[in-house]
Amino acid sequence: MRHELLLTALALVVLIIDLMLKPGQKNAIIPITIILFALHTIAGFLPAQPGELFGSMYRTDALHVMMKNILNVGVLIILLQSVTWLHKDENREKMAEYFIILLSTLIGMYFMISSGDFLMFYLGLELATVPMTALAAYRHHETKSAEAGIKLLLSSALSSGILLFGLSLVYGSTGSIYYNDVAASFSQTPMQVLAFIFFFAGMAFKISLVPFHLWTADVYEGSPVNVTSYLSVISKGAASFILIIILYIVFHSITFLWKDLVYIIAILTMTIGNLFALRQKNMKRFLAFSSIAQAGFILLGIIAGSKTGMTSVIYFVLVYIFSNLGAFGVVSAISNATGKENMDDYDGLYHTNPKLSLLMMLSVFSLAGIPPVAGFFGKFFLFTSAASAGYYWLVFIAVLNATISLYYYLLVVKAMFINKNEAPIASFKSDMATRIALIMCTLGLFAIGFWGQLYELINNLSIGILN
Amino acid sequence: MNNQVMFVFLALMILVFSVLTVTSRKILRAAVYLLFVLVSTAGIYFQLEYTFLAAVQLTVYAGGIVVLIIFSILLTSHISEKAAVSEWKQSVLSTLASGAGALLTLLTIYKFTFVPSPEPASTSTVTDVGTALISTEHNGFALPFEVVSILLLAAMIGAIIVARREKDKNMNSENK
């Protein structure tokens, strides 16, 4: 419970400090929060007691702790990346609120991952979503930001309504909301299949799987960049974690059913995500669709149903955090410095900002899965786990999609390094925090691939479908 | 018999006003119909002897949310304003989708045999509810109760930063 308590305390401390600071000193809140959060991240790695609390509503063990730590690292990078943006005039007055909302959604994700029953799961899910909509609509004068906010809010409310309806039927048919009891008595009557599919649709919304993904690109485009990267990396990662836990632990009695479901959705998601990514001009939209395609790949690990499957999913999410945050970090740095977010604006970037371009190239190569960058290993493990479960055709389709994705990832590289531009984005220097964040991403992109023990570490904690 | 009459009445109220809520062309009226739906639902809770829940329903839902909605309607629309109708294609498709969903759901629910739990019922007086609310044991709900307070706080802060008007520049033409 340490993660949750510490983070709640942290959010409250930020709130109180903000109240105490005089208007002129508000900027101090940024370093304070970031340092506190860094400490919190480090504290997360201390050994923790596994066990259950609140009558098994809350459960924690090394696996949950690791998932939370992975999210922490990602959030830390995002906090560092948002410093420049927060210093802007229009955001000055609501810095503390930004932090508090971000942290409370993270608390929601913690509870969601550690949930032992569907009530805590639902509550965590909503805590991770509802305040986020306020952040998506954070930019006042931007109509796009408001549009993103309302689209996120209404469509997520619809999806969680459908999810809840499914859950109510699960409760009605099994008599409990606790995972253990549901797992013991869930079977495959039509109503329970319906309930499961409604539940799955709600989860698919959060991970933006096709056909429940339509909100993604619009919301990503309209939100402030840091919020977009938070949504696409942290929210999606947390939702993938809890989805795999619930599928493996709670719905193991209908494994053959959800495997077929995931099979269909995986193919749709990879293909449609790719097809849309091909035609995007806005970098945020582009990354949105590419992240949809990436989510399709995650399903390959889930469908494996084995210990290796879970390991590969966790590993992939970890890699994905670094690659996507690397890409978003560059987008955010450029957006903050110049306000430009289109791919055309990136033409000739290499000549003016070589370091940013190189990081972008690395991140994009990682997303495309080109060795020796970490992304390759992430994809490789996913493919391996799906192949070892016998899903050869699925792996084949995934491989084809990986080739298609290569094409559009190269478009970005091409824009930065090769395209000519009369007036490329001028050379600029980012501040300290952004640089630290970008360096962290770069290191992560290489270190994860070459640090062999990491895979074993995750593998030792992972679980397969319960029997 | 009384029960049945009461139930039929409440059910009809709920269904009729639900339909009216989503079809009425005057937004303010729709909000009032929603209020009726919510109150009738509270009636059902009363009937099921969940008085605490019914009270929550009345105060939070009917008293809080609907008031908020009406307030925002007054802010953003003229009372006489009629809501635009959606194109027929969209209406037909939506009817089909929700109709198919409803049919499918009713069918599967109808086919399912619900088995009541053999264990004896516990009462649901306000005392029991209170005990469960602060219990940290199995079937105790202290944790969600605490967490929901974080959610409400965060949502409140969120609502404030979104709706708050900034003191500065070019928003002066707005009349709130």
Next chain:
Amino acid sequence: MINYSYTILIPLIPFIVFLFTGLTGHRMKPVVSGIIGSAGLGIAAILSYYTAWQYFWHSHVAGSAYVPVKAFEVTWLRLNENLVINLGSLLDPISVMMLIVITTVSLMVHIYSIGYMKGERGYHRFFSFLSLFSFSMLGLVLATNIFQMYIFWELVGVSSFLLIGFYYEKPSAVAASKKAFIVTRFADLGFLIGILMLSFTTKTFDFISLTSPGGPAIASAGGATFLGFSVLVWSLIFIFMGGAGKSAMFPLHIWLPDAMEGPTPVSALIHAATMVVAGVYLVARLFPVFALGAPDALHVVAWVGGFSSLFAAVIACTQTDIKRVLAYSTMSQIGYMMLALGVSGYGGHEGLGFMASNWHLFTHAFFKSLLFLGAGAVIHAVHSNDMRDMGGLRKYLPVTHITFLIACFAIAGVPGFSGFFSKDEILSAAFEHNRVLFFIEYAVAGITAFYMFRLYYNIFWAKETHYHHTPHEAPYIMTIPLMILAFGSVFAGYLPFSHLVTSDGLPFAAHINWSVAIPSIIIALAGIGVATFMYMKTNGLPDKIANAIPHFYKWAYHKFYFDEIYLFVTKKIIFRYISTPIAWFDRHIVDGTMNGIAGLTQLTSNSIKDFQSGRLQQYGFVFVSGAVALALIFIFLW
């Protein structure tokens, strides 16, 4: 047991050079980064020669088999109890041979580039990428296991992408580098699937345990079958797909001609001597598995190689861009090597094809990089790639002319030059195993001689075009590498290859099979002769002879007549009805199919854009109907 652990330095030095010049290059004078790069490669080359000397002669007991040596190895990833991925370096005859090829050619290209790239933008970047490429290629050949090989394989792809595309800022170069990258990546995904299948059946990635005769890999050959082939055969076919992509075998060759947009030294390094032969190296590396466990896969290799060599040779006759001629010629020669592997058996004299293939790889590296560098010198002099803009250059570029001629003799298989020896062994191997392919290769030998000398005469003879400024010979920094490579092109044929690089490590005696060699010499000379008739004499020399000695007029007339017949047969029939259609097929159908797939993807992408309408309620509609539809499917249909 000799300690070979210093061999780890051979790839590491270029890597360090890459980091150094990449990070600090822009602060130093351009030429300094070139010198640093060349020096680094020089050290690596010396170490390679030392390794070769130690491996082949110093530590080896005469007559015994060469055994693979793991110079260095660390465990890197542990997938499960059985599957472990290591990083290390493996020395055996073929990897040591490849070390020599790569470091030598790379060193020559480095030195040459110091002159060639003078005054270009991105000079230091060019050199740092050259070093990166050398590092990746060296890591590839030293890999101890197939997974490590795959990693470096991809790294080679990335660095060649950078080299083809980064330097020239013209759209065609960009398109070419993207095409090269995507086509080879597509092939590599086949490779990856093959690796997965192979490692699942054999439970190992390690080359030594994969390829030991009687090892688990080969024993598993009789496993489950699919469409008549065992899993092993399928996995090897998939792996070969990766090799075919890198080595530009039909139909995955479409990237190679376009890749000629890159700087010429890059073509010499990547598209002649090193990267494109990686596919051959891959098959050679897994050769025992192919030969003993999956002869069917080996047949695929043989036929793909044979077909590609003929196909490319025919197209080469029609090209006018001198680098494209060389590109198709490379494809054709690699087809030769693949074919040689495909017709080879395992062990002793049966493994003649294996030996011949590696030998040809070795000799080809010299003369083909020489041809490219020579072409570079020519392009440097006349500022054009098109042979129609050239002619009569032999007096302006004497060194280039002589070295180019040597390379042409070598590739045409003229006796005494290195290409003759290796090509003859390939033909002998084919003769013993597959007569159809053998005759195809005879034809290819003739066509090769023809198009090479067509190229040669068009550049250095023929009528002199008007040049804007007098072409001048390249500086010494460029011509010295040419001379060194010319030396190799002549004498690489005299190495006792059958005693060094064999399929089972045991030496055997290989002799020139004169009954095969003599016809091939005749065919090659005929090809040269025809080219001479057709392309050399635009200088009017025959007319002078005819006028001076009227007695010979009739003879000359008849010769002319013969020429007419020949021209009619070649130009009107072969050219029009065979070569041109094949070239057209290559450009429009093979290439077009690939472009079509890309276009189709774009089209599909455009046609579904309305799904993303921006309208919230439509999103909701898709959401709800999606959920309901899935529920319907899984409740009623499933």
Next chain:
Amino acid sequence: MIQGIPLYYFLVVSTLMFFIGIFGFLTRKNLITMLMSIELILNSVNINFVVFNKYLYPQNLQGHFFSIIVIAVAAAEAAVGIAIIINIYRNFRSIDVENVDQMKN
């Protein structure tokens, strides 16, 4: 449990209400009425939970508390939603859903 009224009656009411809510969400042009449709959906889920609890598993209060939490979440959602809608009204001078489709394709 109410004498004389089977469980299925309640479920029919709640299911219909749920899909009426969905219908409203898909057809109403006004953002606030879309929000109201969401309330209908959540309310129907609440009925489900409560009825299941009462009829089938009355020995504890899981469904009952689920409903309470859902109501709280609904309140939070409505608060944020209305804040955003007011912000949209300021920007667009209208709260028609048709206006919020700047970003597409």
